[in-house]
Amino acid sequence: MSGPPPAGPLLCIETSCDDTSAAIVQGRDVLSSIVSSQNELHAQFGGVVPEVASRRHTELANEVIAEAMSSAAVGWDDLAAVATTQGPGLIGALLVGLAAAKAIAYRRRLPLIPVNHIQGHIAANYALGVEAPFVCLVASGGHTLLAVVEEGVAYRVAARTMDDAAGEAFDKGARLLGLGYPGGKELDLLAAGGDARFVRFPRAVPHGRDFSFSGLKTALLYDLLGRDEAQVEGQRADIAASYQAAIVSQLVEKTVACAAGEGLRRVAIAGGVAANSGLRRALTERCDAEGLQLSLPPLSLCTDNAGMIGLAAGFLPALPWPTYLDLDAFASDSQARAARPAKRRPRAARPADPS
Numbered sequence: 001m002s003g004p005p006p007a008g009p010l011l012c013i014e015t016s017c018d019d020t021s022a023a024i025v026q027g028r029d030v031l032s033s034i035v036s037s038q039n040e041l042h043a044q045f046g047g048v049v050p051e052v053a054s055r056r057h058t059e060l061a062n063e064v065i066a067e068a069m070s071s072a073a074v075g076w077d078d079l080a081a082v083a084t085t086q087g088p089g090l091i092g093a094l095l096v097g098l099a100a101a102k103a104i105a106y107r108r109r110l111p112l113i114p115v116n117h118i119q120g121h122i123a124a125n126y127a128l129g130v131e132a133p134f135v136c137l138v139a140s141g142g143h144t145l146l147a148v149v150e151e152g153v154a155y156r157v158a159a160r161t162m163d164d165a166a167g168e169a170f171d172k173g174a175r176l177l178g179l180g181y182p183g184g185k186e187l188d189l190l191a192a193g194g195d196a197r198f199v200r201f202p203r204a205v206p207h208g209r210d211f212s213f214s215g216l217k218t219a220l221l222y223d224l225l226g227r228d229e230a231q232v233e234g235q236r237a238d239i240a241a242s243y244q245a246a247i248v249s250q251l252v253e254k255t256v257a258c259a260a261g262e263g264l265r266r267v268a269i270a271g272g273v274a275a276n277s278g279l280r281r282a283l284t285e286r287c288d289a290e291g292l293q294l295s296l297p298p299l300s301l302c303t304d305n306a307g308m309i310g311l312a313a314g315f316l317p318a319l320p321w322p323t324y325l326d327l328d329a330f331a332s333d334s335q336a337r338a339a340r341p342a343k344r345r346p347r348a349a350r351p352a353d354p355s
Ligand code: KG4
Pocket: 017, 139, 140, 141, 142, 143, 166, 167, 168, 170, 171, 182, 183, 184, 185, 188, 271, 272, 273, 274, 275, 276, 277, 302, 303, 304
């Protein structure tokens, strides 16, 4: 049994990867959103260490939740429900947020709204007043797909990456260029001062619907291997700009083609890569030229945050107190499907026993 989302402020929690975040959201208003990034903690390992992330979430969660509530001037008695990311993501990290959400909701006798992380990213666009249907490019560190959003946060996947996610391409490229982790933002900043025509990197699978970035990463590796150190040093910004342009051109072309193929005039973007200045500029120019309406969420709602989880929660069913206590997190969407109880089939009538 589940009900419509309750009116009133929602306490929202997001801990699917390496950002500990809490927010207060009411309808389409994000009243507060606090993000405590663990980037520095994981940078020494060159990537997110799941166990380290989970432990850090447990240390930060209470403080981040308290700050979200105080900066929205919302008290425990004001809350209408608790929303939290259920998956996909790192399972240990997700479980920390889910456990915190259950504990608060149970103690306050509130409903709980489990939210899919991808639907959260898409819902960031609702802060700007976009209306479905629209095509949404979801590009983050773990996912790259084109979602045809039919209503609320219900969507159909029109295309996806065949290998790396776009954020992964940025991070791997940044590493090859000697930038920090995660390198997307640093690569973006470096590229801003470079000439994107310096190297012509391949625009992978130009005719397919799906994305591919792994060949591009290899092309960058070989380009760098072909240069001496001084050349790389002198041309780093130009190489970064060229590499970014190749990722961006693929994202823009496939998004616009998808909108045309679906007959939709509204386009949106979501996920950490949606913060990329080159992508925002190129997509704006392309959508203007094509007469498409574009929704660009503020940067704070692109990278992982609990505000987007609250915006999605407004479209999702709330589980009444205390039915959610045995709710589990899921690492991938396919695991979520597998965890759902199978629908009971009516039993076929048994033939009469001949004996
Ligand atoms: O959505 P997100 O915060 O977490 C996931 O769900 O994965 O996305 C993180 C990804 C990282 O790969 C990061 O490098 C990338 O988004 N990113 C960027 C920028 N800001 C974050 N990539 C390119 N340009 C940026 N400005």
